Amino acid sequence: MTLRLLQSIGILTLACLVAPITATAQTQAAQAKTNTAKRPYTPPRTPDGQPDIQGFWTNSTYTPLERPKNVDKEFYTPEEYAAVVKRAAANETEQTTPGTTADVHYDFTQFGLDRSQSTMTRNLRTSLIVNPENGRLPPLTEEGKKRAAEQAEQAKKVGRWDSAEANQLDDRCLIMGGSGPPMLNTAYNANYQIVQAPGYVMILTEMIHDVRIIPLDGRALPNRNVRQWIGFSRGRWDGNTLVVETTNLNGKNPLEGSSENMKVTERFTRVDKDNIQYSFTVDDPSTWSRAWTAELPLRTTEGPLFEHACHEGNYGLYNTLVGARLEEKKAAEAAAGGGKDTAERKPAK
């Protein structure tokens, strides 16, 4: 298992390449609304009286955060959706084409969402972003543009394989997109376990066994100098909806270029036995001209979660660094050797 999980290091990178091509899933929004209209669903209660959202969940989906540029509507028809899924799945499979680099490492028919081991949510939405209505991130503020430009400039100076720290956060097993907040779908293993106890909701993310312990007692935020990768979350029940506000992020895991001033407000509503409507609003005046909101349903999946000891077996990071240094050495030798050859040949002329 470990080996397999570890092969995953770097797979997210590939997944990122896949993501823009992807499209959709999810009917929940629409379905949920219909269901609610018909017969309001009342979630069961935990022994201490909280609406019960416990269980194993997945937010696995092909729906991209932003609406693809060639799509100009909010929902696909079921036929279009099927076509989009088929195309995305084909794209994943293509990566295992014999003779390609990807094929050496990964079998997407095992890892990908198409024939994945886990359930996939289904939604006809063309983007996770529901507000702005065009399904795309709002315009950057001047400050946001300046920061993006500076970061792009900085990135040019550093090669991805120059050091461990220059690698992507998921390759380093530091934090992954599923951890949140907000909790975004990962390309595989997009699984969560929710457990509730008096005064707390705990969310365990399968990827890198990341944990959020959300207190419900309305306590004050820690001093703003105490900042964390996952920030500090505080939750409260608004009827059957769990509302979680997070601030004090350290800004080292930016979401689409966000700053450490980002505030994330998440809403979890169990709309029927098998579905949680999850939405989040991102408010970051240092980056975007307005707040934006996305919806990403959670659907029940079969447990349990397994231990994803990512860092402990991070052969991927080690090997890529070794490989990069070896390539450099070979290149340097070739350059030196080439020079030598020339020098030797010259006198022969």
Add this chain to the structure above:
Amino acid sequence: MRGQPVGWRTWKSLLLVGTLITPTIMAAQAPAYRAPRTADGKPNLNGIWQAMTSAYWDVEPHAAGPSLVRELGAIAAVPGGLGVVDGGQIPYRPEALARRNENRAKRLTLDPEIKCYLPGVPRATYMPFPFQIIQSQKYVMFLHEYAVAVRTVYMDKHTEPPADSWMGWSNGHWEGETLVIDTTGFNDMTWFDRAGNFHSDQLHVVERISARSPETLNYEATIEDPQVFTKPWKISMPLYRHVEPDARILEFRCVEFVEDLIYGNLRKQPKP
């Protein structure tokens, strides 16, 4: 026997019975205190807990000692400890003891904690970090500050470990006041402390946890591993509740802190 006074006989049989049922007595003793109940009627162990012991340096009795890193002076010097192992010493097989001593000699490079690896069980319990118990009907979660280590204890459905792992596979049940956790499915890569005490993948840990007062728990773990030890042995210690009203598990995402140590020699440019 006939010639012996009755008192001696009684004493001897008590001793014998005592030896046989010591674990039961130990478990039964603490619950003289009856824990508050959860809404579903179980002893309520929810809370943020921490051991107050130097067992994380060495579970066996040990005197104070110098830091492994000269520059850290007294900051990282080892505090002494009276030990948490019943009887003081771990019953190693001879060849295993040699390995332990080698581990100890090379602990600055071999201790998995130095690399921010998952701590395993029971080490996670008495590291110098708090952990939180989130207790529901089906699962009891152990959420450790160190390395965001997590352990799920399955209370309702007991299954065999699906594969070996760092934190093992835990099945739990209630025996009156006591949460009993049976954990197997370990790999052989975790240690018990910073002193090189180790186990194989045959490790089997049975923990017994009960409340001893509103703010303390009794914790004991019986450790069995026929490849490494001649017989099962036991550790025990109290755990203390963090009573600060704003107590919470903070993030100790230590991967970031060890990257230069692990991968620093593979940098393109030496660190400025």
